[in-house]
Amino acid sequence: MAHHPFGVVCYTKFIMDSKNLYDFLIKVQSIAKIGLLYTNDPYAKKNYLEIEKMTLSLLEDLQGVNLERNNYFKRDIYPTPNISVRAIIFNEKGQILMVQEQEDGGFSLPGGWADLYESPTEAVIKEAVEEAGAKIKIVGIVAFLHRTPFKIPASVPEYVLVFKAEFLEFVGEHDHEIISVQWVDPLKLPPLSRKVTKFEIERMIDAALNDKTIFD
Structure with missing residues (x-):
């Protein structure tokens, strides 16, 4: 049975949307980590920490994995310059x-x-x-x-x-x-x-x- 073109379009859009969302969350995660590293403002630090946790949770849901284990976000596991x-x-x-x-x-x-x-x-x-x-x-x-x-x-x-x-x-x-x-x-x-x-x-x-x- 032939696939309905609409179904193919929807699936392709889902894949692209997921990729865009992943890239967006990675970028926000990076901003939060940089903020935590450099800020001296307790209020800003609290907000950056909350953003870091929220994006981590969304990334876990998106990929179906637990990112608390060794991974990209734990760079001390395999440090690079x-x-x-x-x-x-x-x-x-x-x-x-x-x-x-x-x-x-x-x-x-x-x-x-x-x-x-x-x-x-x-x-x-x-x-x-x-x-x-x-x-x-x-x-x-x-x-x-x-x-x-x-x-x-x-x-x-x-x-x-x-x-x-x-x-x-x-x-x-x-x-x-x-x-x-x-x-x-x-x-x-x-x-x-x-x-x-x-x-x-x-x-x-x-x-x-x-x-x-x-x-x-």
């Missing part, structure tokens, strides 16, 4: 765009942690807008480096992807974690944030200036 992205953004004068961090007043390259479901280029383009208010065009990859040995304290194990980019235009304000955005001579850097080291930054900039790709 976190991935961050940074952009070396050049203007027509050969200057690079740097952001001044609210945390310590020092400067660093625009960037941050890559989020779930983002490609590396999507992540760095988004970070450039959020941190520097800058719309950019990716030119190429400059570096894929192991940052952990340079971090003080060595907190979260980290790999960083560094991209060379062209500045297009400013499209908005930088976010609250940034004091200011400045164009600087790549060979005359301002005081750096504690988040980065002079050795790292100079190595990345040298690679960008000489069209090299470096890696660890």
